[in-house]
Amino acid sequence: MLDDNNSGLSFKIVNDESVIKFTKSSIYNDIIEFISNLNKSVIAVEMKPLEKFQLASEYNNKGNENFLLLSKNVYNIFQLVKNMNKCIDSCPPIKQPFRFGNKGFQKFCEEYYKEIDEHLPQILNDSGIDNISEHTFQLAYYLKNSIGNKNRIDYGTGHELNFLLFLFCLNKLHFFTSSDYKHLVLVLYRQYLEGVRRIQIIYTVEPAGSRGAWGLDDFQFLVFLFGAAQLSYNRNIKTDDVKLLKF
Numbered sequence: 001m002l003d004d005n006n007s008g009l010s011f012k013i014v015n016d017e018s019v020i021k022f023t024k025s026s027i028y029n030d031i032i033e034f035i036s037n038l039n040k041s042v043i044a045v046e047m048k049p050l051e052k053f054q055l056a057s058e059y060n061n062k063g064n065e066n067f068l069l070l071s072k073n074v075y076n077i078f079q080l081v082k083n084m085n086k087c088i089d090s091c092p093p094i095k096q097p098f099r100f101g102n103k104g105f106q107k108f109c110e111e112y113y114k115e116i117d118e119h120l121p122q123i124l125n126d127s128g129i130d131n132i133s134e135h136t137f138q139l140a141y142y143l144k145n146s147i148g149n150k151n152r153i154d155y156g157t158g159h160e161l162n163f164l165l166f167l168f169c170l171n172k173l174h175f176f177t178s179s180d181y182k183h184l185v186l187v188l189y190r191q192y193l194e195g196v197r198r199i200q201i202i203y204t205v206e207p208a209g210s211r212g213a214w215g216l217d218d219f220q221f222l223v224f225l226f227g228a229a230q231l232s233y234n235r236n237i238k239t240d241d242v243k244l245l246k247f
Contacts, residue, residue, distance in 0.1 A: 156208030
């Protein structure tokens, strides 16, 4: 959480002792359960192009199973995450003498923060959930911090965790239902992943922290967990098949 005079929020995990306390808390167990439920929702589920989706309330052709039918709340968050691409396109990398950490990333962050501040409150209000707007600051904080560190111009698994916590908090507020879980992975997380991978390439952001090389990837972690769920229970997959788009 973020220290802010107006929000009343503050950082709670600040040292080794608080980490141990956190891992023994009910909220820690809730987060693990949320990840597990997301993972279960995509077991043996193939990918479909992001273009193949439609807002469920506007879907008429029930005989066509090629569409992903999204709830209004999932659809609205998807559009907000997708706006990351618009901000990237409007903030090209700048010419600079060093190879890594392009400062065009800082301009991108400012633009995407504006998108979040403009659209997230309306999305929450439109959900019809009582008192959900009271949590706008905290939700916006997690989403803003999911795209990387503006000052250090880096990105890592901690930022990915912020996006997960953004979804987790929305779920805690009953913004999503269990029937949405599959789409949280295959639509929201996937769109987020495509956006931050563009950030990594275009702005040459560095891996955050000093332990990124210990993982399967310097930047992401959840993609391997969800991908393993998708590939499970399929005995016909060959080694080369993991390169296919449907996985």
